[in-house]
Structures are given as C-alpha cells and as structure tokens.
Amino acid sequence: MSDLGDKAKDFADSDKGEKATDAGLSKAGDAADKATGGGHGDQIDKAEHAADDKIGN
Numbered sequence: 001m002s003d004l005g006d007k008a009k010d011f012a013d014s015d016k017g018e019k020a021t022d023a024g025l026s027k028a029g030d031a032a033d034k035a036t037g038g039g040h041g042d043q044i045d046k047a048e049h050a051a052d053d054k055i056g057n
Contacts, residue, residue, distance in 0.1 A: 012055055021055050 011017040029048040033041055 022052065025051055025055075 012021055025048050029044050032044050032047075036044075
C-alpha cells in the first residue's frame with residue numbers, strides 16, 4: 001500500500017500533478033465560495049494556499 005502512496009506523492013510533485021492539484025483546490029474553493037454566498041472569500045483563499053503549500057511539500 002505504501003507504493004500507492006509513494007506514487008501519489010510523486011505525481012503530486014510533478015508538473016502535471018501540480019496543475020491537477022491546483023485545479024482541484026481552485027474548484028473546491030469556488031464551490032465553498034458559492035456555498036457561503038461569497039462572504040468568506042479571504043478565508044477560503046487562505047485555506048487554498050495552505051492546502052497547496054502542504055500538498056506541494
């Protein structure tokens with residue numbers, strides 16, 4: 001099972017993986033923004049950046 005985790009981490013660290021995770025985080029952020037009526041955009045952006053920093057490491 002650790003091989004699968006290693007493959008996922010390697011993919012996330014690749015250029016293609018970075019684009020995919022960025023797109024996914026952006027889509028999730030947009031959905032959260034829509035669900036909250038746009039009232040928490042700053043907090044959602046901060047969460048997106050924090051998640052991207054964590055995934056990218």
